[in-house]
Structures are given as C-alpha cells and as structure tokens.
Amino acid sequence: MPELPEVETTLRGVAPRLLGRCVAALHLRQPALRWPVPPTLTALLPGQHIHGARRRGKYLLFALDAGHLLIHLGMSGSLRVIPADQAPGPHDHFDLLLDDGAMLRFTDPRRFGALLWVAGDVEQHPLLCRLGPEPLDDVFDADYLHRRARGRTAPVKSFLMDSRVVVGIGNIYANEILHHSGVHPLRAAGRIGLGRYQAVVAATKEVLAGAVAQGGTTLRDFVGGDGKPGYFRQQLRAYGRGGEPCRDCAAPLREVRLAQRTTVYCPRCQR
DNA sequence: ATGCGGACCTGTTAGC
C-alpha cells in the first residue's frame, strides 16, 4: 500500500511524537514479518533515546543512541502513536513504548512489513545502498532518467517502479504519473526521448507532492501517523478506473496486466 | 546487466 506519499505521511504523523523521547520497552507479539525481527531488540532498545526520524524511499529510519531502527510498511502496514494502554488487535505486531505514556504501534495484516536494527552506517545497509535518487530531489531530472533508460527494453512502467532507478513509486503512482505524462505504460523505457522524460519527471514531482499534501491515498485501511486516512484517492485519474472515461478525453480507460500488476491507461492520450 | 516469474502472508471480493 504505502508508496512514498503514504510513508511520508506516516513519518510526519509520528515523528513529532517520537523525537526526544526515550524507549521504555518493545512489545513484540509477532516476529515473523518480511524478515524475522531480531529477538535481541527487546533487550537492546529500552533506555535509548530517539533523536532522528527520516524517510529513504519507502523505508522509515529512526536514529537511536546505538544505531537505527529500520521500518518498512510493506503492502498493508501502518504506524500510529497512541496511548500505551490500548489493547492490541490481531494484526498489531509490535508496540514501541515511550517514556511519556504513548507508544508507536505497528499494524500489518499481510506481514510484508519489516522491523530491523542497523548498528553501523545506515546508508550502507544492503536494503538501502543500491537505492536510486529520491523523486522529489533535484538530482532526479529528465537527463538522469533518459540516461538510465538507455538500452532498456522493459516497459517504462516497470522502469519507474524499479527502486534502483528511482525510489518511492509503486503501482498506484506509476499509473498516475504515466497518465499525467501522456506516456503509454507498455512503451520500452529505452525508446522514449528526452522531451517525453521531461514530462514524466514533471508529472512525478507534481503527483507525488500533491499526494503528500493530501495525506496519501487510502484505498482500504491506510492511516497516517495521526490515525487519519489519506484523501488523494479522489484525485486518482487512472488507478482503479479501468473502463471508466478518461478525464481528459472521455475515451474508456484500458486495464491490462503487466508484471502481475494492474495497469490502467488511456489508449488515446497515452502513446 | 537486464528482465521475468515466483515467493512471502492474510483479507476481501468476484464468480460459480
């Protein structure tokens, strides 16, 4: 679920409640997430202060005294800060209790999320060291994308969803970005010119920044760090609208399957 | 190096 805007929304919701606090305890109820949660964490974390909170791609990184907590929300995860006396539900896999009577609760029905500990340089962690640039950074521009796409035969939608090329773009926003850009999702990435990549980059920044401003997209159960859903769903032009009229030209949107992901586009506007 | 399919896990929905 969570793509860049949802992860950013989560970060903004929880960070003010965590920064400067001290960890009182980790209550780990389900260690079988995407990767096993290290059992040593319950002994390691108490007493450590939280002095940093940031996002890298779809990863959340919390700086503690002796290292970083790395959290990924997977497909169905969410994080909230709530009072420490709230009873857990069946998918509430861990709580990070704070010294002020609040806690950070991780909920994830599908358990594709992750909780890991990184002792050394967090940027060198295997999960992070090969990630491409942040799409909202200035280094992510048309020249960069055009250069990376050279010779690539994979569809541009898959190319945009490759975290080694650029981070944070998942299925929803890939569909949206390409609709905004007027680029056909099945077109080979290496057969798109610099001018069209300018449109792709502009759309990427516009769509993602707009979604962040709306608190992300809630399809089913996503809630931000403050427990509220995101409101970008109303702005979606392609995702979830297969068969419905294109908002630009009224032609029916086409829905196909690409790399096992639902892909929606306008056969008239997107070439 | 690149591209593709399968894997992880559970809940919801579509279809018979």
Add this chain to the structure above:
DNA sequence: TGCTAACAGGTCCGCA
C-alpha cells in the same frame, strides 16, 4: 448462502 480462485499498496531472489 457457501466455496474457491483471484487479487491487493512491496520487493527480494533465483533463473534465463
């Protein structure tokens, strides 16, 4: 109404 299959926001891994 009930059962089954397909599908869902991610991404790592192994194989061609």
